[in-house]
Amino acid sequence: MKFPIYMDYQATTPMDPRVLEAMLPYFTEIFGNPASRNHSYGWKAEEAVEESREIIGRAIGASGRELIFTSGATESNNIALKGIAEMYASKGDHIITLRTEHPSILDTAARLERQGKRITFLPVQKDGLIDLDELRKAITDKTILITIMAANNEIGVIQPLAEIGAIAREHGVLFHTDATQAVGKVPLAVDEMHLDLVSFTAHKIYGPKGIGALYVRRKNPRVRCAPLFDGGGHERGMRSGTLNVPGIVGFAKAITQAMAEREAEAKRLTGLRDKLKEMIMGQMDEVYLNGHADRRLPGNLNLSFAYVEGESLLMEMSDVALSSGSACTSATLDASHVLLALGVEDELAHSSIRFGLGRFTTEEEVAYVGKKIVTAVNRLREMSPLYEMAKEGVDLKSVSWTEH
């Protein structure tokens, strides 16, 4: 086994060597600018981009012409929200989203709110799933956009996109989904699910960092986004800037492999994930699963270990790369906003670990991590005054703690 064991595949993934190989010629030999119309350097680069565009579009049931290349899903989410808010301002000013979204949605929505738009941040159910009745109730005649993520980055919960899409369509509201964690892992089809905008990125599917895409529907209805950048008018005027040709080629190669291996890989990862869950929950009490048990990404397990603090647990597990809360917020000491939205109590939210399994995770690694986490939690519980009090029968909720 190679240490530290990587078990943080929802943060990012290593690039598959086959992807690197596909990209290499596009740095040095085929280096042209696809916007150069007058010579073969430009034509060759353009050909590679257009071929890749078709492949990437097909993975979500779209045509390549409906894709805009971006620097990643954060940018795609920003274009979708800000671009729609601006372009459809005369139609309405209301956007509906979910409290468990990624910060690139929540913070963008919060900025729009400060600028005078109205935003509804819908709560989720205890298992992390959207309540469709709440969604229906939130829609007004001023609603221009519903943005609900496909799969959650922390708890892996997969939202019912087809049902949400049907509701959006019925009310004539555009539907955007942040599919960063879902593409290449769960089936996505823009027409069947009535998706009008889709954000996704290459580095979660063994592709390079720094390249993402935004699907923008071209017909039924034709969707337009105001751009964030002004410039040469690339990507149908929605995203100016010279295209990242090697990145786009790598994105296409990565998504081709992910799609080809998707079903077999989902089965394998579900098996490994469930085995890890059994190893841990079968040997310890007061371990809680965060998020729906089945409607989640195959490679995601998120557990709370009562009486043990997450950061100390990660320190104890120093030869395994894991995450406590999401990587985006682990620089802060706040409990995860996703777990709090699920109604997980603060202390259990502080005790959570995300296990992210992926393409290169082996059975041997899962066995090692499962065994090690049991030992680690037991040692830290021995050290925990909360565990001692709970064993003495003290109701921790009845204690008047000193806030600090």
Added chain:
Amino acid sequence: MAYSDKVIDHFKNPRNMGSLDKSDPSVGTGVVGAPECGDVMKLQLKIGPNNVIEDARFKTFGCGSAIASSSLATEWVKGKTIDEALQLKNTDIVNELSLPPVKIHCSVLAEDAVKAALADYMNKNGKSVAAEAHGEKAVKEGVS
């Protein structure tokens, strides 16, 4: 975030981890922090004749820095008199463990835990010590 070697050492080999009998009149117990903040420290001190701290124990729910801060605090107060222990400053812990700014609250909590344990001891025994100015704050925070 990288931890200092001393934090790692205290985390891996905690000194004086465990519990003393809290019903023993010579034992003062301080519990500070709150689970929802992600830190709870329990510090116990056994006081002998001449107000000397004969033994110290801790249990901590918290990050590695919190565990290391409480472990270090027990090490430092052992063998000291109550008055000497009340002089313990969180900044000394910060310096010894090279704690980064986001972890300074761990050292504050360790200082508070020492004071709360001493206040509990004094409460139990109806004593008042010269350093009452320190003790007053600690009494409020002590679980007695």
